[in-house]
Amino acid sequence: MSRSTRTNGEARVFVADKREAILRAAIKVFAGKGYFNSKVADIAKEAGIADGTVYLYFKSKDEILHSFFDRAMEDFIAEGKKQLAEIEGAQEKLRRIAQLHLERLGADRELAIVFQVELRGSTKFMQEFSAAGFGEYLDIIRETIADGQKQGVFRKDLKPVVVAKILYGALDEMVTNWILSQKSYPLAPMADEVLKVFFGGVLQK
Amino acid sequence: MSRSTRTNGEARVFVADKREAILRAAIKVFAGKGYFNSKVADIAKEAGIADGTVYLYFKSKDEILHSFFDRAMEDFIAEGKKQLAEIEGAQEKLRRIAQLHLERLGADRELAIVFQVELRGSTKFMQEFSAAGFGEYLDIIRETIADGQKQGVFRKDLKPVVVAKILYGALDEMVTNWILSQKSYPLAPMADEVLKVFFGGVLQK
């Protein structure tokens, strides 16, 4: 296959890169045909390597998808926490969360497709995920809301858990619609639309 | 296999019933292991019939899932339209939609699982579905919101399409969380929680 190593020093770097390249190829293939309709051979071809090579970097097809979710979610949460640390005020924090959510997924359609579609395409994954990354994400939102209630900016007659799910659900739906849409439009700006409703409600005062 | 027909008159009924029974069995199996991990043989066993018999009622495994979605969505929309016809006022209509949404799915966990998980588990299905039933559902919500704006009960600075997605997304997330939850709690009451936020927003006035 294409150039792999040249010098000692480079070799290591390139090994990591190849794992990355396979992951990238897998995302592309999964996004196009769905996990179960994708063959390992498809991924190998997309990555420009032989079928067997995939197994030098991943234990199984399943592990490829797992790796992807783990890393993507980890990245996302780390980034989120970092950004939130710099912000004061529950309202502004939620705004940042919403923007980050849509910016991140809106920046990479293939990644978004796999995330939205495949992650939900298996109860098993969902369960595991629910316990792990996803739950953590919802928790961050929930706590921010609870803080806002203590600070007096948010109504106190609402359960933070439920409110967190509502915000998450609304954002999630924006993403799902965006990936299914034929038209291509920027996703990130939808955050403000969502927040207008979320903060103020739809009723005319 | 179990008794199938006895008299003239019953025969037809039972034929329809058997199709129904297979569908029911399929939902149960799909809910438990996911579409791709379910064998046609599993469905047959669950329905108490031979593998081949499935093919007397459905052209393929794929068609089973399709039939399910088509019928479920059709039923749901028909019921929704009927109920909405009896209600005045955009606000009350939306309340009914939300309640119906959660009542229906909350009444049948297996159906809900297949609906939430499998429907999203394939871009192909989603695309087809998007064009068909799902789009129609979102349209109903969207129009109700637009009506509400005309009537002056809803804010006019919001795009009905987006608002419809927000409500749908929030409800959808309630369902998803409900099916993933270990604890068993009634789903329908969440409708009011969602609507409190949706109508009034989370900000303290």
Place this chain on the structure above:
DNA sequence: GATTGGTGAATGAATCGTCATTCATTTTTA
């Protein structure tokens, strides 16, 4: 500078299971 042997990465053809689907045969119905 050329030659050679060792090492780990990469290859891709072959293997081994796993099902969806079919259909010759049997059972049930009328």
Place this chain on the structure above:
DNA sequence: TAAAAATGAATGACGATTCATTCACCAATC
């Protein structure tokens, strides 16, 4: 008894994974 419905073993494809073989590179030796 003829027709219809049901059966379930056999078929055929498909595709994840394996592994014997090849390749690319390096450094030690001549």
